[in-house]
Amino acid sequence: DAGVIQSPRHEVTEMGQEVTLRCKPISGHNSLFWYRQTMMRGLELLIYFNNNVPIDDSGMPEDRFSAKMPNASFSTLKIQPSEPRDSAVYFCASTLRRGGRWDQPQHFGDGTRLSIL
Amino acid sequence: AQTVTQSQPEMSVQEAETVTLSCTYDTSESDYYLFWYKQPPSRQMILVIRQEAYKQQNATENRFSVNFQKAAKSFSLKISDSQLGDAAMYFCAYRSAGSSNYKLTFGKGTLLTVNP
Numbered sequence: 155d156a157g158v159i160q161s162p163r164h165e166v167t168e169m170g171q172e173v174t175l176r177c178k179p180i181s182g183h184n185s186l187f188w189y190r191q192t193m194m195r196g197l198e199l200l201i202y203f204n205n206n207v208p209i210d211d212s213g214m215p216e217d218r219f220s221a222k223m224p225n226a227s228f229s230t231l232k233i234q235p236s237e238p239r240d241s242a243v244y245f246c247a248s249t250l251r252r253g254g255r256w257d258q259p260q261h262f263g264d265g266t267r268l269s270i271l
Numbered sequence: 272a273q274t275v276t277q278s279q280p281e282m283s284v285q286e287a288e289t290v291t292l293s294c295t296y297d298t299s300e301s302d303y304y305l306f307w308y309k310q311p312p313s314r315q316m317i318l319v320i321r322q323e324a325y326k327q328q329n330a331t332e333n334r335f336s337v338n339f340q341k342a343a344k345s346f347s348l349k350i351s352d353s354q355l356g357d358a359a360m361y362f363c364a365y366r367s368a369g370s371s372n373y374k375l376t377f378g379k380g381t382l383l384t385v386n387p
Contacts, residue, residue: 185373187373187375196379196380197362197377202373202374204373209373210373243314245316251373255368256304256366256367256368256369256372257304257323257368259304259306259321260318260375261318262308262315262316262317265316267314
């Protein structure tokens with residue numbers, strides 16, 4: 155079975171440019187998470203979707219960050235305009251929430267390494 | 272809020288030997304899940320093993336096993352017969368089982384080096 159698929163694997167762009175990261179969750183999963191990983195702060199949850207609806211975006215750093223999930227098989231994380239401090243590895247993860255219980259692990263994609271020059 | 276502590280920033284082990292990575296957590300809940308994730312240099316986040324708090328039996332996955340001490344809030348990972356491919360950053364993680372608790376709380380990680 156295919157795991158969580160993220161693209162691109164690497165992104166290098168100049169400050170001020172728009173960046174779009176993409177994620178395809180595991181088929182059948184109803185919950186999707188975006189994380190950011192940095193040396194200083196470790197893994198931070200940015201946003202959580204359940205059944206394509208954003209439930210908690212309190213981790214989104216600022217208005218420059220936005221995320222969408224137009225359908226069950228696709229999500230995007232957009233940064234506009236990008237800044238050097240946004241440089242990090244961004245992970246997408248998905249899981250299945252059954253009967254209101256969180257008994258399944260989150261499966262992570264390979265991450266996107268983002269470098270803003 | 273729950274916290275996860277990994278007190279060993281770095282560990283090393285000789286190939287074929289056994290190593291134990293420590294993890295402690297703080298929670299007031301009784302129903303939760305614990306996980307170990309492995310992040311090799313390729314940066315994938317790979318689930319290694321998980322433990323349900325309501326199960327007394329320690330989880331085992333091939334060469335990987337845990338020592339879950341609920342009263343002590345300890346969840347260590349033992350890697351037997353260490354292989355070069357085990358070299359990675361290992362993260363311990365906690366998640367409540369409650370319906371409103373979706374957040375996965377990670378420790379800061381332990382970097383494991385395997386020496387040939």
